Amino acid sequence: MSLNPADLLTTLRHTVGTAHVLTDGDLSVYEQDWRRREHGRALAVVRPGSTDEVAAVVRACTAAGASIVPQGGNTGLAVGSVPDGSGTQVLLSLKRLDHVRAIDTANLTFTVEAGCILQNLQAAAQDAGFLFPLSLAAEGSCTIGGNLATNAGGTQVLRYGNARELCLGLEVVTPQGQVWEGLSGLRKDNTGYDLRDLFIGSEGTLGIITAATLKLYPQPAARLTAWAAVPSMAAAVDLLGLAQQRLAAGLTGFEVMNQFALSLVDKHYPQLRVPLWRDTPWCVLLENSDHESEAHARTQFEALLEAALEVGCVTDAVVAESLAQAKGLWHIRESIPLAQAEEGLNIKHDISLPVSRIPTFVAETDAALAQAIAGVRLVNFGHLGDGNLHYNVQAPEGGDAAQFLQREEDRINTLVFDHVARHGGSISAEHGIGSLKAAKLPHYKSPVALGLMRTIKQALDPQGLMNPGRVLAQRPAAAA
């Protein structure tokens, strides 16, 4: 750091106000990641209230040589939003940038600030008579800035795409503290390199997203949810094919859950009353969004499930009778990560594969893990419609989970990722790389792609101050 930390703190207090530069007291809400994998220590938590203040904070940090960790809701699962333990990094919280700046109903867009909580944006869209379809279990706490920085997916990707597909324009503060005003609401703009796509998914390593222009959609007339017991993963894939054929764009959700994942929800949240899980290895949750009517959606859904029962890819099914029941079914699905956390520390794999390869991948990897680790427990669930599995490993029952992680995590990650690579998949579908997977990335990403990524990082952030060590692992000094 070239400027004395005390001088930097003085400048930061002058820039955003003393009340918004936090240095004392319990700051764990900012310094500890959601999964409790890391607890860092920041020089200060700085909470700017406008884009200009963000830019001024970045300029002050750059002048001081202090690195910056941007943070939204701190719900990320790849350890990317908390400071390291050095006590020298500035934690830049975007949560005070929480305004909807404009809604353009004819253009089907709204422009929002990065710190807006996702759930509030869904409500703002609904109040205006539209749908903002990005949806994930952390939506009550995560921010749209974090969603874009991680290119979040969630439960509606099958129909609407992930955060990248929902974003038309960005406002970004560069590592030099300049503001790039790219808040275009254009669906067509071929005027050179796509800077927006560069910042989306960059996990705070190239700049700070301060606002975005996002797509809105018409609200469907009805949304129906069904829950089906399926006899195998291959049957779940067959059901997906059948549902795509029969419902086409109406199929807005297709989630798969294994029996052990549902048993954890039943154990930790018995009040949720998980249906059908006891007698089947897998359950699937389907959502049908219909632009005609609820009656039309129900007829279509029932015909689909009848056909599925006939060919044997479904053994039993229920269709929610009310909105409350539908919400209850989604709540069960969304409680799996929480139930897993209640059960104890675990190893998460957020992987994607061609849908056609998933049954073989699961059979082979389950068998390899069972052979490698006696008593291993697999929590396997995810967005099957997008080829995205959360293929998570829970420590054997009764053992010391922390010790298990310390001893086995690297071996398990390598085993799972090698199988993913063999089947043409990706080691991160939607959670990002953070620092959790940064060391693994070079083993599974093309050296040419990594070289280009390093060139971009060097060009945009030559001082390496933006969220260092995330996505691209820092090289040892000798090799730098």
Ligand code: FAD
């Ligand atoms: P943070 O956790 O604060 O930050 C995440 C990353 O983005 C960090 O690298 C941070 O530095 C960077 N960042 C944050 N804000 C900015 C900004 N304004 N500018 C630049 N960089 C920034 N994710 C999915 O994709 N799909 C799911 O279905 C899903 N389900 C989840 C369920 C649960 C229960 C939980 C806890 C998490 C889930 N997640 C899921 C992961 C997480 O919610 C998402 O990654 C979310 O997009 C993170 O948003 P956030 O505001 O909390 O970001």
